[in-house]
Amino acid sequence: MTKESTTEKELTIEDKLRALYKLQQLSSTIDKIRDLRGELPLEVKDLEDEIKGLETRVTKIQDDIERMEKDIVAKKAAIVDANAKIEKYKEQQDNVRNSREYENLSKEIEFQSLEIELSNKRIREYTASLENRRNELADSKEKIVERTQDLEHKKSELDEIISENKQEEEQLREQAKEVESQIEERLLTAFRRIRKNARNGLAVVTVDRDACGGCMNKIPAQRQLDIRLRKKVIVCEYCGRILVDPDFAKEDQKENE
Numbered sequence: 001m002t003k004e005s006t007t008e009k010e011l012t013i014e015d016k017l018r019a020l021y022k023l024q025q026l027s028s029t030i031d032k033i034r035d036l037r038g039e040l041p042l043e044v045k046d047l048e049d050e051i052k053g054l055e056t057r058v059t060k061i062q063d064d065i066e067r068m069e070k071d072i073v074a075k076k077a078a079i080v081d082a083n084a085k086i087e088k089y090k091e092q093q094d095n096v097r098n099s100r101e102y103e104n105l106s107k108e109i110e111f112q113s114l115e116i117e118l119s120n121k122r123i124r125e126y127t128a129s130l131e132n133r134r135n136e137l138a139d140s141k142e143k144i145v146e147r148t149q150d151l152e153h154k155k156s157e158l159d160e161i162i163s164e165n166k167q168e169e170e171q172l173r174e175q176a177k178e179v180e181s182q183i184e185e186r187l188l189t190a191f192r193r194i195r196k197n198a199r200n201g202l203a204v205v206t207v208d209r210d211a212c213g214g215c216m217n218k219i220p221a222q223r224q225l226d227i228r229l230r231k232k233v234i235v236c237e238y239c240g241r242i243l244v245d246p247d248f249a250k251e252d253q254k255e256n257e
Contacts, residue, residue: 011182014230019182020191021248022029024204026176031201033165033172047151054144061137068126068133075119075126082112082119187233194240205236206246215239 011019035102089112091106096102180188198214205213207224217238219227227234228244234243 013182013232015228016183016187017233017242017244018248019179020187020204020242021206021244023176023179023183023191024202025194026172026179027195027201027203028076030172030176033169036165037158037161040154040161044151044154044158047147047154051144051147051151054140054147058137058140058144061133061140062202065130065133065137068130072123072126072130075123079116079119082116086112191242194242198239198241202241204242205245206244206249208246210245212236212239212241219243 056127086109089109093102093105094174140233183191193202195201202214207213207219207227208216210221210224211218217236219236223234226232228245228247230245235241236243
Protein backbone atom coordinates (compact mmCIF):
# COMPACT_ATOMS: atom_id res chain seq x y z
CA MET A 1 0.00 0.00 0.00
CA THR A 2 1.42 3.41 -0.95
CA LYS A 3 2.03 6.25 1.49
CA GLU A 4 -0.72 8.32 -0.14
CA SER A 5 -3.39 5.61 0.07
CA THR A 6 -2.44 4.85 3.71
CA THR A 7 -2.69 8.55 4.60
CA GLU A 8 -6.07 8.89 2.91
CA LYS A 9 -7.38 5.86 4.83
CA GLU A 10 -6.04 6.88 8.24
CA LEU A 11 -6.77 10.62 8.17
CA THR A 12 -10.22 12.21 8.19
CA ILE A 13 -10.90 15.41 6.27
CA GLU A 14 -10.73 17.27 9.58
CA ASP A 15 -7.30 15.75 10.25
CA LYS A 16 -6.11 16.85 6.82
CA LEU A 17 -7.43 20.38 7.32
CA ARG A 18 -5.81 20.56 10.75
CA ALA A 19 -2.50 19.36 9.29
CA LEU A 20 -2.70 21.96 6.51
CA TYR A 21 -3.47 24.68 9.05
CA LYS A 22 -0.54 23.57 11.22
CA LEU A 23 1.77 23.50 8.21
CA GLN A 24 0.67 27.03 7.33
CA GLN A 25 1.43 28.27 10.87
CA LEU A 26 4.89 26.71 10.79
CA SER A 27 5.59 28.05 7.29
CA SER A 28 4.48 31.57 8.30
CA THR A 29 6.76 31.49 11.36
CA ILE A 30 9.69 30.42 9.16
CA ASP A 31 8.80 33.27 6.77
CA LYS A 32 9.00 35.75 9.67
CA ILE A 33 12.45 34.48 10.60
CA ARG A 34 13.56 34.83 6.96
CA ASP A 35 12.04 38.33 6.85
CA LEU A 36 14.38 39.33 9.68
CA ARG A 37 17.21 38.89 7.20
CA GLY A 38 15.44 41.37 4.94
CA GLU A 39 17.32 42.19 1.77
CA LEU A 40 20.68 41.15 3.25
CA PRO A 41 21.04 37.89 1.24
CA LEU A 42 20.33 39.79 -2.00
CA GLU A 43 22.67 42.62 -0.99
CA VAL A 44 25.44 40.10 -0.26
CA LYS A 45 24.88 38.43 -3.66
CA ASP A 46 24.87 41.81 -5.46
CA LEU A 47 28.11 42.84 -3.76
CA GLU A 48 29.76 39.52 -4.63
CA ASP A 49 28.69 39.93 -8.28
CA GLU A 50 29.90 43.55 -8.34
CA ILE A 51 33.30 42.60 -6.88
CA LYS A 52 33.63 39.79 -9.41
CA GLY A 53 32.82 42.25 -12.21
CA LEU A 54 35.35 44.77 -10.88
CA GLU A 55 38.04 42.09 -10.65
CA THR A 56 37.35 41.10 -14.27
CA ARG A 57 37.59 44.78 -15.23
CA VAL A 58 40.91 45.16 -13.36
CA THR A 59 42.34 42.17 -15.22
CA LYS A 60 41.28 43.65 -18.58
CA ILE A 61 42.69 47.09 -17.72
CA GLN A 62 45.99 45.54 -16.62
CA ASP A 63 46.16 43.63 -19.94
CA ASP A 64 45.46 46.88 -21.83
CA ILE A 65 48.15 48.72 -19.87
CA GLU A 66 50.69 45.97 -20.54
CA ARG A 67 49.82 46.00 -24.25
CA MET A 68 50.12 49.80 -24.52
CA GLU A 69 53.43 49.84 -22.65
CA LYS A 70 54.77 47.26 -25.13
CA ASP A 71 53.40 49.35 -28.03
CA ILE A 72 55.20 52.46 -26.71
CA VAL A 73 58.47 50.53 -26.37
CA ALA A 74 58.00 49.20 -29.91
CA LYS A 75 57.32 52.69 -31.31
CA LYS A 76 60.38 54.12 -29.55
CA ALA A 77 62.48 51.31 -31.01
CA ALA A 78 60.99 52.09 -34.43
CA ILE A 79 62.03 55.75 -34.03
CA VAL A 80 65.59 54.71 -33.15
CA ASP A 81 65.67 52.42 -36.17
CA ALA A 82 64.27 55.14 -38.45
CA ASN A 83 66.82 57.70 -37.23
CA ALA A 84 69.61 55.20 -37.85
CA LYS A 85 68.34 54.66 -41.41
CA ILE A 86 68.11 58.41 -42.00
CA GLU A 87 71.73 58.83 -40.91
CA LYS A 88 72.77 55.97 -43.20
CA TYR A 89 70.84 57.42 -46.18
CA LYS A 90 72.37 60.85 -45.63
CA GLU A 91 75.86 59.37 -45.64
CA GLN A 92 75.00 57.51 -48.86
CA GLN A 93 73.83 60.78 -50.43
CA ASP A 94 77.35 62.12 -50.08
CA ASN A 95 78.62 59.33 -52.33
CA VAL A 96 75.90 59.10 -54.99
CA ARG A 97 76.87 58.93 -58.65
CA ASN A 98 73.79 60.58 -60.12
CA SER A 99 70.71 62.61 -59.25
CA ARG A 100 68.41 59.60 -59.53
CA GLU A 101 70.18 57.83 -56.67
CA TYR A 102 70.08 61.07 -54.66
CA GLU A 103 66.31 61.43 -55.18
CA ASN A 104 65.68 57.82 -54.18
CA LEU A 105 67.65 58.31 -50.98
CA SER A 106 65.79 61.57 -50.33
CA LYS A 107 62.50 59.70 -50.65
CA GLU A 108 63.72 57.06 -48.19
CA ILE A 109 64.74 59.81 -45.76
CA GLU A 110 61.33 61.47 -46.16
CA PHE A 111 59.56 58.12 -45.61
CA GLN A 112 61.56 57.41 -42.44
CA SER A 113 60.82 60.94 -41.19
CA LEU A 114 57.10 60.30 -41.69
CA GLU A 115 57.51 57.02 -39.83
CA ILE A 116 59.11 58.90 -36.93
CA GLU A 117 56.33 61.48 -36.97
CA LEU A 118 53.67 58.76 -37.00
CA SER A 119 55.44 56.83 -34.21
CA ASN A 120 55.61 59.96 -32.07
CA LYS A 121 51.90 60.55 -32.66
CA ARG A 122 51.09 56.98 -31.61
CA ILE A 123 53.30 57.33 -28.52
CA ARG A 124 51.39 60.47 -27.50
CA GLU A 125 48.07 58.65 -28.04
CA TYR A 126 49.20 55.56 -26.15
CA THR A 127 50.60 57.70 -23.32
CA ALA A 128 47.30 59.58 -22.95
CA SER A 129 45.32 56.31 -23.06
CA LEU A 130 47.76 54.74 -20.64
CA GLU A 131 47.21 57.55 -18.16
CA ASN A 132 43.43 57.12 -18.42
CA ARG A 133 43.65 53.37 -18.00
CA ARG A 134 45.95 53.73 -14.98
CA ASN A 135 43.42 56.10 -13.40
CA GLU A 136 40.64 53.62 -14.16
CA LEU A 137 42.74 50.83 -12.64
CA ALA A 138 43.32 52.81 -9.44
CA ASP A 139 39.61 53.69 -9.28
CA SER A 140 38.54 50.06 -9.81
CA LYS A 141 40.98 48.79 -7.17
CA GLU A 142 39.71 51.39 -4.73
CA LYS A 143 36.13 50.30 -5.42
CA ILE A 144 37.08 46.65 -4.83
CA VAL A 145 38.48 47.58 -1.42
CA GLU A 146 35.32 49.56 -0.56
CA ARG A 147 32.93 46.87 -1.83
CA THR A 148 34.92 44.14 -0.05
CA GLN A 149 34.59 46.05 3.21
CA ASP A 150 30.84 46.45 2.58
CA LEU A 151 30.58 42.74 1.78
CA GLU A 152 32.37 41.71 4.96
CA HIS A 153 30.07 43.96 6.99
CA LYS A 154 26.92 42.61 5.30
CA LYS A 155 28.08 39.01 5.65
CA SER A 156 28.85 39.53 9.32
CA GLU A 157 25.43 41.07 9.86
CA LEU A 158 23.72 38.24 7.97
CA ASP A 159 25.72 35.52 9.79
CA GLU A 160 24.76 37.07 13.12
CA ILE A 161 21.04 37.04 12.24
CA ILE A 162 21.23 33.48 10.88
CA SER A 163 23.14 32.32 13.97
CA GLU A 164 20.56 33.86 16.32
CA ASN A 165 17.66 32.08 14.62
CA LYS A 166 19.34 28.98 13.20
CA GLN A 167 18.28 26.56 15.92
CA GLU A 168 14.68 27.79 15.96
CA GLU A 169 14.44 27.67 12.17
CA GLU A 170 15.85 24.14 12.03
CA GLN A 171 13.35 22.97 14.66
CA LEU A 172 10.48 24.56 12.74
CA ARG A 173 11.61 22.95 9.48
CA GLU A 174 11.77 19.55 11.17
CA GLN A 175 8.25 20.06 12.52
CA ALA A 176 7.07 21.16 9.07
CA LYS A 177 8.55 18.01 7.49
CA GLU A 178 6.77 15.87 10.06
CA VAL A 179 3.44 17.58 9.31
CA GLU A 180 4.03 17.29 5.54
CA SER A 181 4.44 13.53 5.93
CA GLN A 182 0.85 13.42 7.22
CA ILE A 183 -0.57 15.20 4.16
CA GLU A 184 -1.33 13.41 0.93
CA GLU A 185 0.77 14.47 -2.06
CA ARG A 186 -2.16 15.97 -3.97
CA LEU A 187 -3.08 18.36 -1.13
CA LEU A 188 0.56 19.14 -0.38
CA THR A 189 1.18 20.08 -4.02
CA ALA A 190 -1.91 22.31 -4.00
CA PHE A 191 -0.77 23.92 -0.73
CA ARG A 192 2.67 24.72 -2.15
CA ARG A 193 1.21 26.10 -5.38
CA ILE A 194 -1.29 28.36 -3.59
CA ARG A 195 1.32 29.49 -1.08
CA LYS A 196 3.77 30.38 -3.85
CA ASN A 197 1.23 32.59 -5.63
CA ALA A 198 -0.56 34.01 -2.58
CA ARG A 199 0.22 37.30 -0.88
CA ASN A 200 2.31 36.85 2.28
CA GLY A 201 2.59 33.13 1.52
CA LEU A 202 -0.84 32.39 3.00
CA ALA A 203 -2.33 29.26 1.46
CA VAL A 204 -4.56 28.28 4.39
CA VAL A 205 -6.67 30.91 6.16
CA THR A 206 -9.54 30.98 8.63
CA VAL A 207 -12.84 32.74 8.13
CA ASP A 208 -12.59 36.11 9.86
CA ARG A 209 -15.75 38.19 10.44
CA ASP A 210 -17.66 36.24 7.81
CA ALA A 211 -14.90 36.88 5.24
CA CYS A 212 -11.91 35.06 3.78
CA GLY A 213 -8.88 35.69 5.98
CA GLY A 214 -6.76 36.08 2.87
CA CYS A 215 -8.63 38.30 0.40
CA MET A 216 -11.33 39.60 2.82
CA ASN A 217 -14.16 38.77 0.43
CA LYS A 218 -17.48 37.83 2.03
CA ILE A 219 -18.16 34.10 2.54
CA PRO A 220 -21.84 32.98 2.21
CA ALA A 221 -23.46 31.67 5.41
CA GLN A 222 -24.02 28.16 4.00
CA ARG A 223 -20.38 27.95 2.92
CA GLN A 224 -19.28 29.05 6.39
CA LEU A 225 -21.40 26.25 7.87
CA ASP A 226 -19.72 23.73 5.54
CA ILE A 227 -16.33 25.02 6.66
CA ARG A 228 -17.25 24.64 10.34
CA LEU A 229 -18.41 21.06 9.73
CA ARG A 230 -14.89 20.17 8.55
CA LYS A 231 -16.22 17.50 6.19
CA LYS A 232 -14.54 18.67 2.98
CA VAL A 233 -11.72 20.85 1.69
CA ILE A 234 -13.20 24.20 0.68
CA VAL A 235 -11.34 26.96 -1.16
CA CYS A 236 -12.19 30.64 -1.47
CA GLU A 237 -13.95 31.25 -4.77
CA TYR A 238 -12.18 34.61 -5.07
CA CYS A 239 -8.53 33.94 -4.19
CA GLY A 240 -8.31 30.13 -4.20
CA ARG A 241 -6.96 29.84 -0.64
CA ILE A 242 -7.96 26.86 1.49
CA LEU A 243 -10.53 27.93 4.10
CA VAL A 244 -10.62 26.35 7.56
CA ASP A 245 -12.74 26.65 10.69
CA PRO A 246 -11.71 29.76 12.72
CA ASP A 247 -11.87 27.57 15.86
CA PHE A 248 -8.68 25.90 14.60
CA ALA A 249 -6.80 28.99 15.77
CA LYS A 250 -8.27 28.74 19.28
CA GLU A 251 -7.62 25.00 19.46
CA ASP A 252 -4.05 25.50 18.27
CA GLN A 253 -3.48 28.19 20.90
CA LYS A 254 -4.76 25.92 23.68
CA GLU A 255 -2.55 23.10 22.41
CA ASN A 256 0.54 25.32 22.61
CA GLU A 257 -0.23 26.63 26.11
